[in-house]
Amino acid sequence: MRKLGPWLAAPALVTLAVLAAVPIAGALWQSLFHETSREPARFVGLGNYVQLARDPEVRNSVLFTLQFVGTSVVLELVLGLAAALVLHAKFRGRGLVRAAVLVPWAIPTVVAAWIWRYVFDDYSGLMTYASDVSWFSDPFWARTIVIVADVWKTMPFTALLILAGLQTISDDVIDAARIDGAGPGRRFVHVTLPLLRPALLVALLFRTMDAFRVFDAVFVMTRGKSGTSVLQFLGYKALFDQGNYGKGAAISAVVFLLIATMTVFYVRSVPSRLMEADR
């Protein structure tokens, strides 16, 4: 029976190798070449990376990507937790509210981004009634809107994950705390929150990885203007607008390495018992 194991795993491993490992290796290899649509490939070693390091646009994109990931994930977690607590409470019409909270998550990102773009259009958008700021040409507002749009869109996802976590917490534990004289605040901080950690950690893990790959919101709303360029958008520009394949591959490699680093960090921090899901 032991011998059967590798054979049973083989189809999955082969699929993974073909669909993930080979293309990743291919992109890493390509990133070592200077290759454009106009010129034949020429080996330059780490030359593309050196150029990226010197490019202020890349530097700004890395920084805004980090700002975007940090801000939106933290906000999504906090707001998602609040929403999950509301959804967990028993009240009339809870089903309706649960469905309503999920709506933004059900809208495709591109469509959601268009909605936000229309809202903040400085000639005919809804917000022109509130203020005459030219939203997308102001770096502060442009960045804020991109982040707000992402939080609005993805908060339901974290809320749902956290809600699932809340539902695994037995009422007995809460009741025991109440009998011991703990008020709602203490019950939340000392009982609910510690028991929610696995769910919160999983939500953070998923969202961080996702947020690093942000592209569509920026592509639709700002096309990278006003300091909202993110790494993935820069990669798109290099590959599709400029036909600069070596540079594009190098940017993809940087994104890959960033996400891989984060993943290792997370997997290390998550206790092994959680990873084995042995609750």
Place this chain on the structure above:
Amino acid sequence: MLRIALVGLLLTLPQEPAPVELHFLMWKPHQREAWTRALRDFENLHPRIRVRVEEGPHSSSELHAMLVTKLRARDPELDLFLIDVVWPAEFAAAGYLDPIDDLFSEEERKRFFPGPIEADTVDGRLVAAPFNVDAGLLYFRKDLVKAAPETWNQLAEQAAAITARHPDLFGYTGQFDRYEGLVCNLMELIRSNGGRMAPSLDERAEEAVAWARDRLIGPVAPRAVLNQRETESREIFLQGHAVFHRNWPETWKIANDPARSKVAGRVGLAPLPRFEGGRSVSTLGGWQLAIASHSPRRAEARALVRYLAGFDVQKRLTLETSHGPSLSAVMDDPDVLARFPHFAEMKRVFFAAEPRPRSPDYAELSDRLQQTLYAKLTGAEDGVAVLPALAPMAVLGLLVFYLSRGRRA
């Protein structure tokens, strides 16, 4: 038995050769009916060729991305396509284009406007055929403006006087979003002040950009133009909310179409203003017909290129869409002049239209220019400071640390 015999008979009958299907990728046209009619006539002239039009995005940079993807993949469903006047050098260097020197003799090439022919000639070879010529033009409300302004400062003064009487009007709209149109609009301002854009902005260029930032966008044009392209900025003018408007030639037809424009019949047209001591400059734009070098149907594609770049079709499409024809003779045609009397004066604008910097790496060059110009126009520092970028990541890290700590307790 009889049935088999019948089938055998049918198989031996001489068969019509299957029609060749040409795939033509172009932007979404404003006047689709005009195109459909022109292409149907082509099919009638060449019964063996069917033309299938694929409409790409209207935005130049998005069409570029789509074309490069298809060309690099040698898409079998792509035979000919339209390319922007700034792409031939890049596409030719990449080997995407099938040269068409033999299609137009030296004599014939002289009949086109010189700007696009020069752009389409790469290393001495004609790699595309001019389809239409665009040049920036100044549209204005002739019911409000007595005489078109000669200089940019006059434009600002006239606009200020008119908007003082009509507070619901904006003085000017143009294209100042961060995209290719920004390069076109600012090149007109910069060159009409005697400045240059590439390889870097000189003093006169900086002066013109500063003028646009301080005296045009805000006081005369709404700040919203910083997020507007052709369609949005034109819409303000069509709705009767702008005194002056900068756009390409085909706007003439749209602005005078009562179904789409509230200012039909009240539109004036003039060359763009200049700065004191400078001369009026229009950016050369326009589209070229190009044939994919990988296409097996290049012979049929050539027939369509010839047809679309020919006098008759150029005249028809000019009449029906008001686009700027690539053949200068079309502008002298009595029928065309009867419909568009302004072509008599505009012809010299088309002849003098100035090309953008030419380079196989134009996309990258333009992107850098857009970055610089947009930052200068918005007056905003778009660099990202390190602290606000890293602080949220630190919070995130602390959260992970807190959540993963003491799980086993």
